[in-house]
Amino acid sequence: xxxxxxxxxxxxxxxxxxxxxxxxxxxxxxxxxxxxxxxxxxxxxxxxxxxxxxxxxxxxxxxxxxxxxxxxxxxxxxxxxxxxxxxxxxxxxxxxxxxxxxxxxxxxxxxxxxxxxxxxxxxxxxxxxxxxxxxxxxxxxxxxxxxxxxxxxxxxxxxxxxxxxxxxxxxxxxxxxxxxxxxxxxxxxxxxxxxxxxxxxxxxxxxxxxxxxxxxxxxxxxxxxxxxxxxxxxxxxxxxxxxxxxxxxxxxxxxxxxxxxxxxxxxxxxxxxxxxxxxxxxxxxxxxxxxxxxxxxxxxxxxxxxxxxxxxxxxxxxxxxxxxxxxxxxxxxxxxxxxxxxxxxxxxxxxxxxxxxxxxxxxxxxxxxxxxxxxxxxxxxxx
Amino acid sequence: xxxxxxxxxxxxxxxxxxxxxxxxxxxxxxxxxxxxxxxxxxxxxxxxxxxxxxxxxxxxxxxxxxxxxxxxxxxxxxxxxxxxxxxxxxxxxxxxxxxxxxxxxxxxxxxxxxxxxxxxxxxxxxxxxxxxxxxxxxxxxxxxxxxxxxxxxxxxxxxxxxxxxxxxxxxxxxxxxxxxxxxxxxxxxxxxxxxxxxxxxxxxxxxxxxxxxxxxxxxxxxxxxxxxxxxxxxxxxxxxxxxxxxxxxxxxxxxxxxxxxxxxxxxxxxxxxxxxxxxxxxxxxxxxxxxxxxxxxxxxxxxxxxxxxxxxxxxxxxxxxxxxxxxxxxxxxxxxxxxxxxxxxxxxxxxxxxxxxxxxxxxxxxxxxxxxxxxxxxxxxxxxxxxxxxxxxxxxxxxxxxxxxxxxxxxxxxxx
Numbered sequence: 001x002x003x004x005x006x007x008x009x010x011x012x013x014x015x016x017x018x019x020x021x022x023x024x025x026x027x028x029x030x031x032x033x034x035x036x037x038x039x040x041x042x043x044x045x046x047x048x049x050x051x052x053x054x055x056x057x058x059x060x061x062x063x064x065x066x067x068x069x070x071x072x073x074x075x076x077x078x079x080x081x082x083x084x085x086x087x088x089x090x091x092x093x094x095x096x097x098x099x100x101x102x103x104x105x106x107x108x109x110x111x112x113x114x115x116x117x118x119x120x121x122x123x124x125x126x127x128x129x130x131x132x133x134x135x136x137x138x139x140x141x142x143x144x145x146x147x148x149x150x151x152x153x154x155x156x157x158x159x160x161x162x163x164x165x166x167x168x169x170x171x172x173x174x175x176x177x178x179x180x181x182x183x184x185x186x187x188x189x190x191x192x193x194x195x196x197x198x199x200x201x202x203x204x205x206x207x208x209x210x211x212x213x214x215x216x217x218x219x220x221x222x223x224x225x226x227x228x229x230x231x232x233x234x235x236x237x238x239x240x241x242x243x244x245x246x247x248x249x250x251x252x253x254x255x256x257x258x259x260x261x262x263x264x265x266x267x268x269x270x271x272x273x274x275x276x277x278x279x280x281x282x283x284x285x286x287x288x289x290x291x292x293x294x295x296x297x298x299x300x301x302x303x304x305x306x307x308x309x310x311x312x313x314x315x316x317x318x319x320x321x322x323x324x325x326x327x328x329x330x331x332x333x334x335x336x337x338x339x340x341x342x343x344x345x346x347x348x349x350x351x352x353x354x355x356x357x358x359x360x361x362x363x364x365x366x367x368x369x370x371x372x373x374x375x376x377x378x379x380x381x382x383x
Numbered sequence: 384x385x386x387x388x389x390x391x392x393x394x395x396x397x398x399x400x401x402x403x404x405x406x407x408x409x410x411x412x413x414x415x416x417x418x419x420x421x422x423x424x425x426x427x428x429x430x431x432x433x434x435x436x437x438x439x440x441x442x443x444x445x446x447x448x449x450x451x452x453x454x455x456x457x458x459x460x461x462x463x464x465x466x467x468x469x470x471x472x473x474x475x476x477x478x479x480x481x482x483x484x485x486x487x488x489x490x491x492x493x494x495x496x497x498x499x500x501x502x503x504x505x506x507x508x509x510x511x512x513x514x515x516x517x518x519x520x521x522x523x524x525x526x527x528x529x530x531x532x533x534x535x536x537x538x539x540x541x542x543x544x545x546x547x548x549x550x551x552x553x554x555x556x557x558x559x560x561x562x563x564x565x566x567x568x569x570x571x572x573x574x575x576x577x578x579x580x581x582x583x584x585x586x587x588x589x590x591x592x593x594x595x596x597x598x599x600x601x602x603x604x605x606x607x608x609x610x611x612x613x614x615x616x617x618x619x620x621x622x623x624x625x626x627x628x629x630x631x632x633x634x635x636x637x638x639x640x641x642x643x644x645x646x647x648x649x650x651x652x653x654x655x656x657x658x659x660x661x662x663x664x665x666x667x668x669x670x671x672x673x674x675x676x677x678x679x680x681x682x683x684x685x686x687x688x689x690x691x692x693x694x695x696x697x698x699x700x701x702x703x704x705x706x707x708x709x710x711x712x713x714x715x716x717x718x719x720x721x722x723x724x725x726x727x728x729x730x731x732x733x734x735x736x737x738x739x740x741x742x743x744x745x746x747x748x749x750x751x752x753x754x755x756x757x758x759x760x761x762x763x764x765x766x767x768x769x770x771x772x773x774x775x776x777x778x779x780x781x782x783x784x785x786x787x788x789x790x791x792x793x794x795x796x797x798x799x
Binding site: 123126127130131136137138171183185186188189190192193254255351352354355356357358359 | 555556560561563564565566567568569624625626627628631633638641642647
């Protein structure tokens with residue numbers, strides 16, 4: 001009779017092992033408390049405010065509830081909850097209790113931070129949200145003239161939910177008229193760099209002049225979000241930039257750029273659409289050079305003396321593009337002046353100089369750095 | 384068992400303890416992906432910030448040397464030579480290596496559980512993660528090199544495709560210049576801290592106990608080159624994208640997949656690299672476990688102590704230490720220096736010993752061939768002809784012509 005070795009017998013019967021593992025996992029799965037989707041609140045936007053006098057965080061979440069019954073198409077309801085706590089997590093736990101659901105930020109794309117919250121350690125704000133509540137690093141950071149709670153609760157004309165509106169508006173129009181996209185990852189990368197400063201959209205809500213109407217009549221209290229401003233800040237100070245300055249800053253800092261640029265002179269008013277941008281920032285010692293090359297297409301011309309149909313090949317357009325480039329360069333220089341005035345290195349000059357000079361570069365050396373921007377425009381034809 | 388010839392002298396079933404060079408290359412890739420690309424960049428970034436890539440480059444040089452030692456030892460049949468000549472020093476080295484690999488495996492185990500528990504399975508019992516890793520890793524490790532090699536051969540190309548796919552479509556705001564300057568710390572501090580990360584050196588050492596059968600192409604050198612390239616490119620991109628905030632990234636490969644530009648169209652893509660990271664971790668843990676068992680076998684003549692010690696160490700840590708993160712952290716403090724020293728000492732000693740033996744036993748070394756089996760079977764069993772059905776028919780005929788005695792033996796009947 002052949003001697004049976006139990007170990008080798010067990011090893012050969014792989015199916016027995018697989019079966020045992022399956023049984024174990026099935027039994028184990030019944031005894032382990034795993035979070036179900038029906039017990040989870042799908043948060044689409046979160047706001048964090050900080051009360052400096054009480055040292056407390058006020059956290060607001062907006063979650064979406066899908067309402068549907070058999071045979072009917074679903075509709076959604078947005079619910080906003082607010083809670084206060086010594087930490088962001090304790091406030092979120094309170095919200096979880098109020099909702100009776102587990103808070104998950106896995107689908108949250110927008111994080112509102114008040115200016116007081118921005119003065120706190122950014123890593124300590126983002127890290128628990130990211131690691132414990134699954135907030136994506138791609139979530140967009142915004143701030144505004146009102147508190148995060150008010151901003152989240154506002155009804156926006158086209159999409160009702162303000163986080164949804166911001167998510168689509170910023171992603172679709174980044175770089176347009178000063179619209180800048182700064183994700184949670186970018187905020188941390190910049191604020192932990194030598195520059196310790198960054199820029200995020202500064203939203204100003206304005207009540208809609210013409211409220212939308214339905215069959216019952218006018219739907220009141222709808223707002224429009226003005227997204228053309230940018231807040232530049234570090235841990236100590238902040239400044240709101242608007243108009244042409246926020247436009248060139250968003251082109252300089254954004255990953256992708258859409259939108260158009262206007263140039264108005266005595267010869268007419270020219271609108272160029274941005275097709276492509278190429279930003280190269282290099283540092284040689286303490287001298288930082290920024291070269292922005294914009295490929296643009298002629299979009300519209302008004303108030304010209306002739307009734308010609310103009311194209312990018314015409315000298316008038318080339319001249320306008322060159323002059324616009326010079327104007328944009330001047331705006332970049334203006335940004336540098338503002339940066340020096342406020343002591344906020346939102347152009348990231350110290351971070352760039354650090355790459356060249358190395359660890360011997362002293363901290364807070366913004367005033368010792370030279371900035372040489374150059375913007376050029378090339379008129380091309382779009383398909 | 385019939386050994387099917389596939390092509391050009393390659394067989395489907397290799398002898399135990401032998402792997403093809405292509406399989407070795409895939410194991411190297413799985414090892415690199417599971418250990419070096421997961422939490423290591425984040426852990427190293429905590430100390431080195433933007434200098435993380437340069438730490439990885441220095442580590443790659445050391446790892447390359449250590450791997451070269453291990454493969455040189457394997458290529459020259461160092462294991463067979465040392466075993467047939469019965470070296471005590473070799474046994475001591477193997478005992479040390481077994482302990483080192485058990486330690487390394489335990490730390491890696493906690494490290495894998497730590498980053499996955501921390502990062503991905505919020506709300507899931509950590510014990511479920513322990514089970515998920517422990518059972519398959521133990522099974523494959525005990526089964527041996529062939530099972531690990533075959534599994535890697537199937538899965539590693541998928542891991543590679545997924546990582547390359549996510550790298551191709553990687554799209555986020557980044558600045559490659561964030562990898563500068565080279566020395567974010569003074570050079571003395573920079574080099575003083577490097578050996579703390581010894582946990583990530585010497586993953587390929589178990590290859591010392593394997594025989595490598597060559598296919599046509601230089602798979603091993605290609606595998607090492609591809610693994611190092613992908614590792615360094617990923618770390619460079621990680622620093623470019625995250626800068627100093629890389630320290631908050633628990634698993635770089637999984638986070639990188641989140642920046643796949645296709646995720647705008649088809650949803651979150653983290654699962655692609657999650658699948659690869661979990662599978663590669665299990666395969667790599669099993670390979671380390673296999674190395675510990677093989678080393679124990681060479682040192683003590685039995686595999687059992689290592690088979691028991693590794694799961695025991697894991698279970699003790701699960702029971703005694705409240706957090707796997709604290710174990711992973713412990714491995715990068717003072718223990719890291721010890722792990723580094725052993726990672727360099729063991730393969731270099733093995734190679735030196737084997738070179739010396741080769742010189743001393745030239746004739747014997749020349750006799751070592753593919754069929755050589757250096758170890759004795761501990762409990763030799765005589766062939767059982769009845770069980771093997773070789774004696775079919777003979778037994779019945781024997782009963783007719785022989786009589787069975789009381790002690791069970793047969794005696795020929797006397798012819799009347």
